[in-house]
Amino acid sequence: MWLLMWVILVHAAVACRGASADLPSASNVIARVVERASQIAKEGEAKYLYEKRSLFEELNAHRQTTQSTEKLYEVMLIGGWPFSRLVKVQGRSLTPAEIRSEDQKEQEFRNKVAGRNLEAMAEKKEPWLLPEIVDRYEFTVLGTEEYDSRRTVVLEFKAKPGNAERNLQDKIYDRFAGKLWVDQGDAEIAKLEVHLTEEFSLGWLGLFGSLSECDLSLRRQRMPDGTWVNAKSTILIVGRKVFSPMRYRTTEESSGFRAPSGEKGQTAP
Numbered sequence: 001m002w003l004l005m006w007v008i009l010v011h012a013a014v015a016c017r018g019a020s021a022d023l024p025s026a027s028n029v030i031a032r033v034v035e036r037a038s039q040i041a042k043e044g045e046a047k048y049l050y051e052k053r054s055l056f057e058e059l060n061a062h063r064q065t066t067q068s069t070e071k072l073y074e075v076m077l078i079g080g081w082p083f084s085r086l087v088k089v090q091g092r093s094l095t096p097a098e099i100r101s102e103d104q105k106e107q108e109f110r111n112k113v114a115g116r117n118l119e120a121m122a123e124k125k126e127p128w129l130l131p132e133i134v135d136r137y138e139f140t141v142l143g144t145e146e147y148d149s150r151r152t153v154v155l156e157f158k159a160k161p162g163n164a165e166r167n168l169q170d171k172i173y174d175r176f177a178g179k180l181w182v183d184q185g186d187a188e189i190a191k192l193e194v195h196l197t198e199e200f201s202l203g204w205l206g207l208f209g210s211l212s213e214c215d216l217s218l219r220r221q222r223m224p225d226g227t228w229v230n231a232k233s234t235i236l237i238v239g240r241k242v243f244s245p246m247r248y249r250t251t252e253e254s255s256g257f258r259a260p261s262g263e264k265g266q267t268a269p
Helices: 002-021 026-043 096-114 118-124 168-173
Strands: 049-059 065-078 081-089 137-147 150-159 176-183 189-196 210-222 228-241 244-258
Touching (some): 065 096, 137 176, 176 210
Antiparallel strands (some): 049 065, 049 244, 137 150, 150 176, 176 189
């Protein structure tokens, strides 16, 4: 009996080692993600038009919504750069005054784009994931999972101990941890979950308030042409602003992705 149990345990251990050997190292996965982010930044121009729904909620102590504002945006391309134009608030069409305000914002954006060298703007565009940010964290591969019918590598991350905290931004980075799902084929982050690891004071001795919770969830979608877009994001913030409580949740959902008129492209729901 004991011999049989020993054989089973040895077989299981060998099987586990074999499964682990099939997993990529965390350093290799993250290196591919950083390289991919840099490549996308160099490409510069966006490819799709879409609708974006934004919901801002104020919450009570039980996380129930006490007040909310819903806005709908039409995201268009101006000179290859995305511009979000507000089209509805709380389900209603804009008033004439609100339309004039959006017209002014759009014209200012057009002037800004027209007055710049687009190639130079693209060259200066930094990738959203910088190596110096990645270097602040330790990454561990947990395994693989299916996400949206594609294979992903699942990693968890946390700040490295002893990171230099030169400014407020560094302190914020070092108080976040979470998980990310990286598409094995494209080296794109398909899903991301981040949370605050400890309460964080804002300002000298917390004079301007503090954050006790901050959770971020991001879901991304792969388009038929291989482009990745942000499909849904949710941010929950709980804390204190000076002497008053602060409980907010913001959700953004994008849909109706399509190529600009007259250009070849794919449409997705």
